[in-house]
Amino acid sequence: SQQGEEDPQALSIQEGENATMNCSYKTSINNLQWYRQNSGRGLVHLILIRSNEREKHSGRLRVTLDTSKKSSSLLITASRAADTASYFCATGRGGGNKLTFGTGTQLKVEL
Amino acid sequence: DADVTQTPRNRITKTGKRIMLECSQTKGHDRMYWYRQDPGLGLRLIYYSFDVKDINKGEISDGYSVSRQAQAKFSLSLESAIPNQTALYFCATSDPGQGFEQYFGPGTRLTVT
Numbered sequence: 001s002q003q004g005e006e007d008p009q010a011l012s013i014q015e016g017e018n019a020t021m022n023c024s025y026k027t028s029i030n031n032l033q034w035y036r037q038n039s040g041r042g043l044v045h046l047i048l049i050r051s052n053e054r055e056k057h058s059g060r061l062r063v064t065l066d067t068s069k070k071s072s073s074l075l076i077t078a079s080r081a082a083d084t085a086s087y088f089c090a091t092g093r094g095g096g097n098k099l100t101f102g103t104g105t106q107l108k109v110e111l
Numbered sequence: 112d113a114d115v116t117q118t119p120r121n122r123i124t125k126t127g128k129r130i131m132l133e134c135s136q137t138k139g140h141d142r143m144y145w146y147r148q149d150p151g152l153g154l155r156l157i158y159y160s161f162d163v164k165d166i167n168k169g170e171i172s173d174g175y176s177v178s179r180q181a182q183a184k185f186s187l188s189l190e191s192a193i194p195n196q197t198a199l200y201f202c203a204t205s206d207p208g209q210g211f212e213q214y215f216g217p218g219t220r221l222t223v224t
Contacts, residue, residue: 018185031211042115042201042215043154088153096161097211098169101146 006089006102014110019076021105023089024069031092032065032072033099036085042089046074079109114138114215117202124192125220132187132219134202142205144213145169145177149200154201186200187202192223 007022019041031050035043049056049072051067056063056103062075076083086106115136117203124130134143141162148187156169166177174196178186185191189196199220203213 033212040199040218040220042217043203043213045212045214048210048212090154092211096142096159097160097207098156099213100170101155102153103153 003066004096006087006105008105009066009103010106010108012108013079013109015079015081016090017079017109019079019083019107019109020072021087021089021107023072023074023102025091025100026070027093028082029067029091029093029096033090033092034061034063034074034091035088035101036090037104038085046087051099076107079107081109083107084109113217115202115204115214116218117200117216119219120217121220123216123224125224126193128192130189130192130221132200132202134185134187134216136183136202136204136214136216138204138206138214139182140204140206140214141182142207143179144203144205145175145185145187146148146201146203147196148201149169149198149219154198157187160189190220194223197221197223 024060032063033048034046047058051065060077065072086104089102118133144159145157148154160179176188201218202216205213
Protein backbone atom coordinates (compact mmCIF):
# COMPACT_ATOMS: atom_id res chain seq x y z
CA SER A 1 0.00 0.00 0.00
CA GLN A 2 1.15 3.53 -0.67
CA GLN A 3 1.92 5.68 2.34
CA GLY A 4 1.73 8.88 0.34
CA GLU A 5 -0.86 10.18 -2.03
CA GLU A 6 -0.05 13.15 -4.18
CA ASP A 7 -2.24 15.81 -5.60
CA PRO A 8 -2.62 16.75 -8.36
CA GLN A 9 -1.64 13.73 -10.46
CA ALA A 10 -0.71 16.07 -13.29
CA LEU A 11 -0.03 19.79 -13.48
CA SER A 12 0.60 21.97 -16.52
CA ILE A 13 1.81 25.56 -16.10
CA GLN A 14 3.58 28.30 -18.05
CA GLU A 15 7.22 29.09 -17.54
CA GLY A 16 7.67 31.67 -14.79
CA GLU A 17 4.62 30.54 -12.84
CA ASN A 18 4.76 28.78 -9.49
CA ALA A 19 3.96 25.08 -9.15
CA THR A 20 2.50 23.59 -5.98
CA MET A 21 2.25 19.87 -5.29
CA ASN A 22 0.70 18.27 -2.23
CA CYS A 23 1.37 15.01 -0.43
CA SER A 24 -0.73 13.31 2.23
CA TYR A 25 0.30 10.35 4.33
CA LYS A 26 -1.25 8.06 6.89
CA THR A 27 1.07 7.28 9.80
CA SER A 28 3.75 8.93 11.92
CA ILE A 29 6.98 9.72 10.15
CA ASN A 30 10.62 10.56 10.89
CA ASN A 31 10.95 12.80 7.89
CA LEU A 32 9.45 13.52 4.50
CA GLN A 33 11.49 13.80 1.33
CA TRP A 34 10.81 15.02 -2.17
CA TYR A 35 12.38 13.45 -5.25
CA ARG A 36 12.36 14.35 -8.90
CA GLN A 37 12.32 11.90 -11.81
CA ASN A 38 12.93 12.81 -15.42
CA SER A 39 11.15 10.49 -17.82
CA GLY A 40 12.20 6.90 -17.22
CA ARG A 41 15.31 7.86 -15.28
CA GLY A 42 16.45 7.41 -11.70
CA LEU A 43 15.10 9.58 -8.92
CA VAL A 44 17.07 12.54 -7.65
CA HIS A 45 16.74 13.77 -4.09
CA LEU A 46 15.54 17.37 -3.79
CA ILE A 47 14.87 18.20 -0.16
CA LEU A 48 14.21 16.60 3.22
CA ILE A 49 12.11 17.99 6.05
CA ARG A 50 12.18 16.44 9.49
CA SER A 51 9.04 15.73 11.48
CA ASN A 52 9.83 18.56 13.92
CA GLU A 53 10.27 21.13 11.15
CA ARG A 54 7.46 23.12 9.55
CA GLU A 55 9.12 24.74 6.57
CA LYS A 56 12.32 24.41 4.62
CA HIS A 57 13.82 26.19 1.63
CA SER A 58 16.38 25.20 -0.97
CA GLY A 59 16.90 27.54 -3.91
CA ARG A 60 13.55 27.81 -5.73
CA LEU A 61 12.05 25.03 -3.63
CA ARG A 62 9.93 25.53 -0.54
CA VAL A 63 8.58 22.59 1.43
CA THR A 64 6.06 22.73 4.24
CA LEU A 65 5.04 19.98 6.62
CA ASP A 66 1.91 19.84 8.77
CA THR A 67 2.13 16.74 10.95
CA SER A 68 -1.29 17.38 12.49
CA LYS A 69 -2.86 17.08 9.04
CA LYS A 70 -0.31 14.53 7.84
CA SER A 71 0.40 16.56 4.75
CA SER A 72 3.23 18.32 2.96
CA SER A 73 3.51 20.66 0.02
CA LEU A 74 6.29 21.37 -2.45
CA LEU A 75 6.39 24.79 -4.07
CA ILE A 76 8.61 25.45 -7.07
CA THR A 77 8.85 29.16 -7.72
CA ALA A 78 9.52 30.80 -11.09
CA SER A 79 9.30 27.48 -12.91
CA ARG A 80 11.41 26.70 -15.96
CA ALA A 81 10.88 24.29 -18.84
CA ALA A 82 13.72 22.21 -17.34
CA ASP A 83 11.56 21.61 -14.25
CA THR A 84 9.33 19.36 -16.34
CA ALA A 85 9.46 16.00 -14.55
CA SER A 86 7.60 13.78 -12.11
CA TYR A 87 7.85 14.69 -8.44
CA PHE A 88 7.46 12.13 -5.66
CA CYS A 89 7.10 12.52 -1.94
CA ALA A 90 8.54 9.79 0.27
CA THR A 91 7.98 9.30 3.97
CA GLY A 92 10.72 7.91 6.17
CA ARG A 93 9.59 5.72 9.05
CA GLY A 94 10.98 3.38 11.67
CA GLY A 95 14.46 2.84 13.03
CA GLY A 96 15.92 2.24 9.57
CA ASN A 97 14.07 5.16 8.00
CA LYS A 98 12.69 3.04 5.16
CA LEU A 99 11.06 5.19 2.54
CA THR A 100 7.52 4.75 1.24
CA PHE A 101 6.84 6.66 -1.95
CA GLY A 102 3.75 8.43 -3.13
CA THR A 103 2.24 8.04 -6.55
CA GLY A 104 3.79 11.21 -7.95
CA THR A 105 2.80 14.44 -9.67
CA GLN A 106 3.67 14.91 -13.34
CA LEU A 107 4.66 18.53 -13.87
CA LYS A 108 4.84 20.04 -17.33
CA VAL A 109 6.22 23.55 -17.71
CA GLU A 110 5.49 25.06 -21.09
CA LEU A 111 7.37 27.87 -22.77
CA ASP B 112 31.31 7.99 -13.68
CA ALA B 113 27.92 7.32 -12.11
CA ASP B 114 27.96 6.54 -8.39
CA VAL B 115 25.21 3.89 -8.66
CA THR B 116 25.15 1.70 -11.75
CA GLN B 117 22.71 -0.95 -12.86
CA THR B 118 23.09 -3.69 -15.44
CA PRO B 119 21.48 -4.45 -17.74
CA ARG B 120 19.65 -1.22 -18.59
CA ASN B 121 17.04 -3.00 -20.66
CA ARG B 122 16.09 -6.66 -20.76
CA ILE B 123 13.41 -8.66 -22.49
CA THR B 124 12.91 -12.20 -21.23
CA LYS B 125 10.37 -14.97 -21.48
CA THR B 126 8.02 -16.30 -18.85
CA GLY B 127 9.71 -18.89 -16.63
CA LYS B 128 13.27 -17.71 -17.22
CA ARG B 129 15.63 -16.84 -14.39
CA ILE B 130 17.04 -13.35 -14.56
CA MET B 131 19.46 -11.36 -12.44
CA LEU B 132 19.66 -7.58 -12.19
CA GLU B 133 22.87 -6.18 -10.81
CA CYS B 134 23.65 -3.02 -8.89
CA SER B 135 27.04 -1.59 -8.03
CA GLN B 136 27.93 1.55 -6.11
CA THR B 137 31.07 3.57 -5.51
CA LYS B 138 29.59 5.77 -2.79
CA GLY B 139 30.80 3.56 0.04
CA HIS B 140 27.30 3.32 1.48
CA ASP B 141 26.30 0.40 3.67
CA ARG B 142 22.59 0.52 2.88
CA MET B 143 21.21 -0.65 -0.44
CA TYR B 144 17.67 -1.05 -1.74
CA TRP B 145 15.73 -2.54 -4.65
CA TYR B 146 12.48 -0.93 -5.82
CA ARG B 147 10.12 -1.53 -8.69
CA GLN B 148 8.12 1.18 -10.40
CA ASP B 149 4.86 0.61 -12.19
CA PRO B 150 2.86 3.33 -13.96
CA GLY B 151 0.61 5.16 -11.52
CA LEU B 152 1.91 3.28 -8.47
CA GLY B 153 5.11 5.09 -7.59
CA LEU B 154 8.02 3.05 -6.24
CA ARG B 155 7.58 -0.01 -4.07
CA LEU B 156 10.32 -1.57 -1.95
CA ILE B 157 11.27 -5.15 -2.82
CA TYR B 158 14.28 -5.85 -0.58
CA TYR B 159 16.78 -3.85 1.38
CA SER B 160 20.12 -4.48 3.03
CA PHE B 161 21.70 -2.42 5.79
CA ASP B 162 25.04 -4.21 5.53
CA VAL B 163 26.57 -7.29 3.89
CA LYS B 164 25.10 -9.66 6.47
CA ASP B 165 21.70 -7.99 6.73
CA ILE B 166 18.94 -8.70 4.19
CA ASN B 167 15.32 -7.73 4.71
CA LYS B 168 12.11 -8.17 2.79
CA GLY B 169 10.25 -5.12 1.66
CA GLU B 170 6.65 -4.53 0.72
CA ILE B 171 6.58 -6.83 -2.35
CA SER B 172 9.29 -9.49 -2.02
CA ASP B 173 7.30 -12.49 -3.32
CA GLY B 174 8.84 -13.86 -6.51
CA TYR B 175 12.17 -12.10 -5.90
CA SER B 176 15.42 -12.92 -4.11
CA VAL B 177 18.56 -10.88 -3.48
CA SER B 178 22.23 -11.35 -2.81
CA ARG B 179 24.59 -8.86 -1.18
CA GLN B 180 27.94 -10.02 -2.52
CA ALA B 181 29.93 -7.12 -1.08
CA GLN B 182 29.33 -3.68 0.35
CA ALA B 183 29.31 -2.33 -3.18
CA LYS B 184 27.15 -4.97 -4.89
CA PHE B 185 23.50 -5.92 -4.46
CA SER B 186 21.79 -8.22 -6.97
CA LEU B 187 18.11 -8.89 -7.51
CA SER B 188 16.96 -12.20 -9.00
CA LEU B 189 13.68 -13.30 -10.49
CA GLU B 190 13.79 -17.10 -10.19
CA SER B 191 10.96 -17.70 -12.64
CA ALA B 192 9.88 -14.50 -14.36
CA ILE B 193 6.19 -13.81 -14.97
CA PRO B 194 4.58 -11.07 -17.10
CA ASN B 195 3.36 -9.03 -14.12
CA GLN B 196 7.00 -8.53 -13.13
CA THR B 197 7.35 -6.28 -16.17
CA ALA B 198 8.40 -2.97 -14.64
CA LEU B 199 11.17 -0.45 -14.15
CA TYR B 200 13.57 -1.59 -11.42
CA PHE B 201 15.72 0.79 -9.39
CA CYS B 202 18.60 0.25 -7.03
CA ALA B 203 19.35 2.87 -4.39
CA THR B 204 21.88 3.47 -1.64
CA SER B 205 22.00 5.54 1.51
CA ASP B 206 24.27 6.34 4.42
CA PRO B 207 22.49 7.39 7.60
CA GLY B 208 25.64 9.13 8.77
CA GLN B 209 25.33 11.51 5.83
CA GLY B 210 21.58 12.05 6.02
CA PHE B 211 18.53 10.05 5.13
CA GLU B 212 18.36 10.72 1.41
CA GLN B 213 18.70 7.85 -1.04
CA TYR B 214 20.76 7.85 -4.23
CA PHE B 215 19.28 6.04 -7.19
CA GLY B 216 20.72 4.18 -10.13
CA PRO B 217 19.46 4.80 -13.67
CA GLY B 218 17.06 1.86 -13.62
CA THR B 219 16.57 -1.39 -15.51
CA ARG B 220 13.58 -1.72 -17.77
CA LEU B 221 12.47 -5.35 -17.65
CA THR B 222 9.89 -6.84 -19.97
CA VAL B 223 8.62 -10.38 -19.42
CA THR B 224 6.77 -11.83 -22.42
